[in-house]
Amino acid sequence: MTISNYIQENETRFLNELYDFLRIPSVSTDPKFEPHILKTADFLAAKLQKAGAENIEICQTPRYPIVYADKIIDPNLPTVLVYGHYDVQPADPYDLWTTPPFEPTVRNGKVYARGASDDKGQMYLHIKAFEAMVQTDSLACNIKFMFEGEEESGSDGLAWFVEKEQERLKSDIILISDTGMISNELPSITVGLRGMSYVEVEVTGPNRDLHSGLYGGAVANPIQVLAEMITKLKDENNRITIPNFYDKVAELSAEERAEMAKIPHSEEIYRADLDLKTTDGEKGYSTIERASIRPTLDVNGIWGGYIGEGAKTVLPSKAYAKISTRLVPNQQHEEITQLIANYLQEIAPQTVTVKVTPHHGAVPAVVSTKSIAYQAASKAYETAFGVKPVPVRSGGSIPIVPMFKEKLGADSMMMGFGLDSDAIHSPDESFGIFNYLKGIETIPLFYQYFAELNQ
């Protein structure tokens, strides 16, 4: 039987298995979810077994386990290493979800749940594609699976694992579905990713919370100071003011920018989707450029003083912010983190003390459209979707891509099936049923073309 027939016949089961997967709240950023992370690893191991994988192992790491499995059918065939992450972002604020984040619900052709698109849905479709190839005897490459449980919190365990398992993880290409497409009518392949530097800032004024009536006006308020420091991070043109921040930024040629300008984009639709009167960003660049080829800085969280119900007249001792920057090729995240820390100390007034704590970082990456992997992926999308996909640079970061290149010497191919409207990292995250099934159909085609092109 053909792969497509097999997929059709097993559609309902493929979907129900995904829903079971989504029900486990595998949040990696908050330690209290640890038991669920471990349960998820067991779930995956069992599913890989049923799908026909071999050498299945739940590999311990300093933090959360990595689920490994493989099927080596012929040493002469190319080997594909499939990577994905089974952990998810925190789901809060819970009250903004239409249906609970860990009770997958289907509405208008999409399944709503935390991790539906990032990355459980996009990851699980690889296991189902694998099952389909095995059951229809059409496996065209050797396959290795490596699924981690802490991508949303730095992938430390993965780096450790890859370092010591270079032999076992040897492959010709690493396949990742953790990105999006322009639309279901116009598939796209991510050829660029931004890097990241993420820091937490603690501003301390007086040694204790004070009564704002008795001390207000005579003692500097840490919230006010933090606000003024954040304001100093950008200028009136939305350029980041951190000294030397732009020094190593790879500027695109006029040709490359002209090429990008062809990507379909409507400011009206973009604004309407977000209920915005206007977009805003670095002067001299388009919305698409601002969100892909340019480095950015965002305050991801801020808190201080009394944030409960009602009014409390406190002049707080401390104020905090989580600040991240997205980096483009040639920017080094360790260096940027240092620049940010130095600048924050430099602009901190005498009235406070400032502590900067680095969180995880990520290196930017770019993929060549000339590569065999890109060609195979492009043909696979074209066959499955009936449209030639376009290459795009994504604003997001997949920290592990450059790490794989360094430790395993292999390039990564990013075949994403998500959409911007999936609202990943937000309440009401979703993944299209169409996209899930289309992914299961597209992946085997990639293996077929990748094997052919490698001959």
Place this chain on the structure above:
Amino acid sequence: MTISNYIQENETRFLNELYDFLRIPSVSTDPKFEPHILKTADFLAAKLQKAGAENIEICQTPRYPIVYADKIIDPNLPTVLVYGHYDVQPADPYDLWTTPPFEPTVRNGKVYARGASDDKGQMYLHIKAFEAMVQTDSLACNIKFMFEGEEESGSDGLAWFVEKEQERLKSDIILISDTGMISNELPSITVGLRGMSYVEVEVTGPNRDLHSGLYGGAVANPIQVLAEMITKLKDENNRITIPNFYDKVAELSAEERAEMAKIPHSEEIYRADLDLKTTDGEKGYSTIERASIRPTLDVNGIWGGYIGEGAKTVLPSKAYAKISTRLVPNQQHEEITQLIANYLQEIAPQTVTVKVTPHHGAVPAVVSTKSIAYQAASKAYETAFGVKPVPVRSGGSIPIVPMFKEKLGADSMMMGFGLDSDAIHSPDESFGIFNYLKGIETIPLFYQYFAELNQ
């Protein structure tokens, strides 16, 4: 037996009763504490009964009850209306307390608990002073008690009650202990209070939380915008930039400022107490002036985005801040609230929508040192402490003082026994055992002198 003897003999019981009072978490700003508020009212009614008060009534209001009681001994004697509040500020952050906020603990001569000084301790000493006068047959005035349970959240019920109970609350002076003294060696009487305007600001950008990697740099971040708006509230001289904010501020004469400058104050000690390198405030004014005769603005709370453990790369839909101003004589809080709201809308960029919600406000007030009440209070402190008290302007607000003047036509006399080091509104709030007992000793002297001076 003399009053002082009676106080000495009953010292231990007086203290234990206070501790029982402090054990009830009567937080009025958070609805979930309501049962405790009601329990506190019952506690007070019972204690007033035992102390010898009459016509005790727990009076219902639109919100929290007011406990009333009186003892009218002779229509020809002046009548004193004692006001106090039995509610307290929220105790969070709980983890910053050395011992739990609602388990009063005595260390180095002070009792530590939320409300110890503001206002349960200072309020309860009036009931014990009353008991002492009744038991020693030395009551010199008619007395009325009015204790409310929502001073920390706007005193709406009190305003409602005072409006309809003007006859029952008739008095020659209103006596309040809800302020501080300079030190136990140099008592002081508060003759000025700042008013207040308190608003909550909600800044909304995109209609949902976004992935900062995919949208960052192209969509304005509400936290960044809020920070920039807060920065625009003050200039480089720490002057508030809200248009017309200072228009009605009553400026002090050179003489008055020279008089204030005599109040003992050490910048070193002040800074050391707060672990600050430097103080900071409106240019051209001293620390004491900044915290008493000048209007101020403080951000009492700020929050937005991801504030949990670890790192989340979100570009939030909303950011919030609680902002309050302290007002001086002639500034109208309703007017200031409007000025703040208008200015926040005016400086809000196109990229967001801003919602401003007013919380409670308060009118500034000043008391004359020539009044009989002030003279009686001054003599009472002098007799009890052996030192003539100095008049000071406090930076805090007691919203109800001007309200009493308007509705009841009576002035308020603020006889505080607290100290700055009591850390009211902060973790580890405390009240000196010395101050509590000294207060019980001082109050009867006030009644005596007030009766004499009224003859």
